[in-house]
Amino acid sequence: MNDFVQLWVYLSTTPLFGLTATLVTYVLATTAYDRLIRAPWANPVLWSVLCIGGVLLATDTPYPTYFAGAQFVHVLLGPAVVALGWPLWQRRFELKRRWVAITGAAVAGGIAAGGSAVALAWAFDMPTEVVRSLASKSVTAPVAMGIAERVGGVPALAAVFAVITGLVGAMSGKYLFDWLGITSWAVRGFALGTAAHGIGAARALQVHTDAGAYAGIALGVQVLLSSILIPLFFRWFA
Amino acid sequence: MIALRGLAILLLLQIAGEGLIRVLGLPFPGPVVGLVLLLIALRWAWLREPVAAIAEMLLTHLSLLFIPVGVGVITHLGLVSQFGWQLLLVIVLSTWTGLAVTALVFRRLLRSSDLPNETS
Structure with a gap:
């Protein structure tokens, strides 16, 4: 037992832990999702986040320790x-026509x-930086973080809001x-691609090819539009 | 190997995007400028095969890439316990509003142009 604890203490401080935990949990969650005929509530991102988050809290492992390994997935x-340009380019004629x-x-x-x-959060009297971090919630997490930074939000919060939005x-x-x-x-x-970005698009892709194709277009278009419009909006009105 | 070549291309474009933003003082995230550069770069046919290989790989497993930031919610438990249900309500309602408005507007605008018969 003591050996096990020592092994855990050692492993949980190396980057190997965060990377392995992320990949193994995702592979297991995806397998379960497939077994459950891809029921919406069995979403693999949701269960992976809950499992890893739960283990970190239960073992008192700080998030930065986990992230030291998970960053290799994150980058x-x-x-x-950038790769979102590929589905846009593939369907450039469709884009031009419609x-x-x-x-x-x-x-x-x-x-x-x-x-x-933003309106609802403002009505609930939430702190300004929370309101500003919510503006980019329908944009894929990395871009949402970039936008939040520009409009005075908290990038980490924006990313979490974006992930929850995608899941919803x-x-x-x-x-x-x-x-x-x-x-x-x-x-x-x-x-789905417009309002629930990458996670919504991933779901669309799993359900139907047409849905996936249009989700891919929406995802790319949304990234381009919101990077321009959200900072402009905050510059003019706030 | 072909996918690795694609990844190298995407990374170079992202770095070019980050560089352009800093040099020109553009108000966009780096990867977004990289996306625009990729659209321009795809004019060269030799780029297409490697980009297609890595894009399909990254976009099929896009969900995996969200897990590290998602787990980051544990660093904001204070905010979650303070505004938990309000935050969830805000996110759920605004997501439904966004989904409904997008779907209804898109359907209306497609119908007024030429809609292919793709009902489920």
């Missing part, structure tokens, strides 16, 4: 955002998501679309 978010619908819906949806979050969208989108009578896979995917 890939940058190239992943640019009015695509930019119109992306701008409307982005303003609706960010605006309602991925887990409840199906029911909301069914209720609204949205049957087109293209439209469902596009909405």
Whole structure:
């Protein structure tokens, strides 16, 4: 038993721990998700975060210790955002043909998501930096962090809000679309990519190829639009 | 190897993006400028195969990349316990608003142009 504790103490202080914990938990969570026929509530990001977070809290392991290893996964978010250019380029003719619908819906949806979050948070009298960190919640985490930094929010909070937003969208989108009578896979995917960024898009991709394709377009368009519009908004009004 | 070549290209574009932002004082995150540079760079056909390989790999496992920041919620437990249910309410309601508005506007705008028959 004592040996085990010593091994744990040693392992939990090396970067190996954070990296291994992230990958192993994700692989297990994804396998379970597939077994459960990809039920929305079985979302692998949610369960991975809960399991790893729970273990860290239970063992009193500080987050920076975990992040020392997890950062090797985290840095890939940058190239992943650059890679969003690929689905945009692949569907450039589609984009050209439907640019009015695509930019119109992306701008409307982005303003609706960010605006309602800021308004509600303001109504609840939350601290200014929390309100400002909520503005970019529908943008994929790494970009949300960049935007939050520019508009006076807290990057780490913005990232967490973005992840929760993505989870909420991925887990409840199906029911909301069914209720609204949205049957087109293209439209469902596009909405998920716009309002629930990467996590919503990942869900769309798992459900249907058309949904995934449009989610990919929405994700890239949303990243471009919100990086321009959110800082402009705060410069003018706040 | 082909995917590694793609990753090298994406990283170079991201660094170029970060560099441009600092030199020109642009108000955008670095990877976003990298994305725009990639759209321009894809004119060169030889870039396409490696970029496609790594983009498919990264974008299929996009969920994995969110776990490290997601776990970061444990560093904000104070805020969570203070504003927990209000924060959750704000996020849930605004996400639904965003999803609904996007879907309804997109459907309306597609219908007024040419909608292919892609109902489920």
